[in-house]
Amino acid sequence: MYRILLFAFILFLSIGMYAQTTFVPDDNFEQALIDLGYDTPPLDNYVPTANIENVTTLPLSSKGINDLTGIEDFSSLQILYATSNNLATIDISQNLNLWKVVVSNNQLSAIDVSQNALLEILNCGNNFISSLNLSQNPQLKELYCEGNNLSQLSVSNNPIMEKIFCSNNMLSSLNTSTNPNLKQLYCYGNNISSLNVTQNTELEILYCYTNNLSALDVSQNTSLRFLFAPFNQISNIDLSNNINLTHLDLTENNLNSIDITNNLSIEYLHLSSNNLSELDVTLNSQLKEVVVYNNQIDSLDFSNASQLIYLMCDINHLESLNVRNGNNTNISGFFAQNNPNLECIEVDDPQYSEANWPDIDPQVVFSEDCNPLGIIDNEIDNLSIYPNPFNNKIFIESSETIQVIQLYDMLGKLELETTQKILELNHIVQGVYILKVIQDNGSVQNFKVIKN
Secondary structure (H helix, E strand, C coil), rough: HHHHHHHHHHHHHHHHHHHHHHEEECHHHHHHHCCCCCCCCCCCCCCCHHCCCCCEEEEEEECCCCCCCCCHHHHCCCEEEEEEECCCCCCCCCCCCCCCCEEECCCCCCCCCCCCCCCEECCCCCCCCCCCCCCCCCCCCCEECCCCCCCCCCCCCCCCCEEHHHHHCCCCCCCCCCCHHHHHEEEECCCCEEEECCCCCCCCCCEECCCCCCCCCCCCCCCEEEEEEECCCCCCCCCCCCCCCEEEEECCCCCCCCCCCCCCCCEEEEEECCCCCCCCCCCCCCCCCCCCCCCCCCCCEEEEEEEEEECCCCCCCCCEECCCCCHHHHCCCEEEHHHHHHHEECCCCCCHHHHCEEEECCCCCCEEECCCCCCCCCCCEEEEECCCEECEEEEEECCCCCCEEEECCCCCCCCEEECEEECCCCCCCCEEEEEEEEEECCCCCEEEEEEC
């Protein structure tokens, strides 16, 4: 009888002990709990339930965890960090107090949050999730599900949503019409062909590049500060109401024109690889970075953009470029090559620009005033000047008597004055010059000539 009673007592203690423990089969999970002080060595696959049932925040990121079995007994858990592990599945259906879940950078193919009605922040980005049901999460404010395999995403039952990060999925559409509080939308790298953000009047940041958009209406988004929509097929966009815009990128679209005269706060402007023939930036005094290469722009005037630090306007049809803004020493990057019609760039200090801005075409010179002599390039019937460009000599033929010939550099400095029709010009450096020919009949003609 004594032995029977002793065995029963031991069995009772054993059952009682295991009834008060939580099964944690993953050694890395248990080790993390030991490190947090919720368990003691050695690893035995069990953790005292009493030690974890009142835990509200659980940091488990980058612990090499494969299995979160045991998480269900964290009954008070509000915040879970389990990013950058090896999780293929996760069950948080018993963790009813969760309001923040971060499980990005795992191997999840699905996540069920239907029981987590208090959820405000969900980060499940960079997994393999193909569907996501958020219909039972009315408190959700921030969603990070980028880098998954989502072909559909509904946020219609999330009326107080403020941030959506759903980039690099396979979405063909996205409806945000029931999210009036939306402030940030990152939906780039999808196949979205139509995006309606007219109901998102609080929107401040929109990243929708690398989609299939042919149009984008941002007329109602008066709070918009960042608009990144390159690599689409947008042919027209009205930015007149976006007066708070500071960053604009519409690179590689189909724009024939754009008006940014109302966008006086713009600092970063990227419009490369469009079909623009003109661009008025004379009112955009806050510009810092401008990248507009590969267009057909013929004139750019940055004389009011005193904060400019970077300009790339290669591969255009520029005939006029003015960057004389009183602060050229602030410009750390200047690129204006492949503009065959450009001969002169107006700057603060030509010597400084020549020393620091080498990325220009060979025929281009820097000058404080690109029109110091009222240059006329018309051909004159009774006057012939050749060769042009020249090496060391210029020959002048005229049917009229020449009174005087003068050669000026682009700053208006007189380099030569003569009555001879053969000009010896070994002493001048290569660049663009103005040749002024005054004839006895009173005719005064100015010509651009270029020394090789």
